[in-house]
Structure formats: structure tokens, C-alpha cells
Amino acid sequence: MTVRVVDNPFFVLGLAPDASRIELEREAQKLLGMLELGFADAATYATPLGPRPRTPELVRAAVAALRDPYQRLVAELWARHAPPHRSEPPPPPAAPKPSVGLRRALGWRP
Numbered sequence: 001m002t003v004r005v006v007d008n009p010f011f012v013l014g015l016a017p018d019a020s021r022i023e024l025e026r027e028a029q030k031l032l033g034m035l036e037l038g039f040a041d042a043a044t045y046a047t048p049l050g051p052r053p054r055t056p057e058l059v060r061a062a063v064a065a066l067r068d069p070y071q072r073l074v075a076e077l078w079a080r081h082a083p084p085h086r087s088e089p090p091p092p093p094a095a096p097k098p099s100v101g102l103r104r105a106l107g108w109r110p
Contacts, residue, residue, distance in 0.1 A: 006047050009062035009072075010079040012054060014045055017076040021066075028063040032056055046085040 010017050013027050034042035035056050044051040065071040 004074075004078045005082050006049055006052055007058070008047070008079050008082070009065045009075045011047050011082075012045055012058050012062040013066075017079045024063060024066050028059050031059050035059070048083040048085055 005011075010019070013019075013024060013031065015023060015027055019027075031042050031054070035054065043054060045054045065075060
């Protein structure tokens with residue numbers, strides 16, 4: 001699942017799932033030009049798991065995937081039902097706290 005969310009063609013191109021084919025082609029050409037010129041804005045893209053690096057190969061693969069009707073349908077489903085984008089990587093999980101009160105409530109004795 002992680003691969004389908006992180007490398008989703010709509011996330012790579014930074015477009016909504018209802019974007020037209022013309023919009024996809026224009027955005028891909030714009031991103032390829034920006035990446036070639038080294039623009040920092042084009043270097044990463046947002047995903048629900050945090051920002052990821054964008055490469056010309058990812059952009060080309062995203063456009064190629066969205067040209068295929070079946071792959072586009074699958075990408076649309078994953079993009080529409082993905083959690084909201086994060087601007088930072090997720091925080092590490094917190095250490096669990098001992099639950100002495102719960103043990104007593106359940107009848108445990110020390």
C-alpha cells in the first residue's frame with residue numbers, strides 16, 4: 001500500500017484526481033523543465049507520508065501511467081481515499097505508560 005500512496009502519479013505531478021489529460025501533460029512538461037533548471041520548488045512533492053524527492057524519471061513514469069485508463073483508475077482511487085498530506089515526516093511513537101490503575105481496576109494485586 002505504501003508504494004501506491006507514495007508514488008501515486010497524481011501526487012508526483014501535484015494534481016487532483018479529476019485533472020484532465022491536457023492538464024496532466026502540461027504539468028508534466030512544466031515539472032520536467034523546472035527539474036532540468038534545478039528549481040527547488042520542483043524537487044519534492046507532498047504525500048500523506050511526508051515530502052518525497054521528485055525526479056524526471058518519476059514524472060515521466062507518472063504521465064505514462066495516467067495515459068493508461070486502468071492505471072489511471074487505480075491511481076484515482078488511491079489518491080481520492082488517501083489521508084491528508086503531511087508537511088513533515090510522522091513523529092516517532094511514544095513509549096507506553098505503565099497502567100497500574102487499570103490493573104487494580106481489573107482486580108490484580110501486587
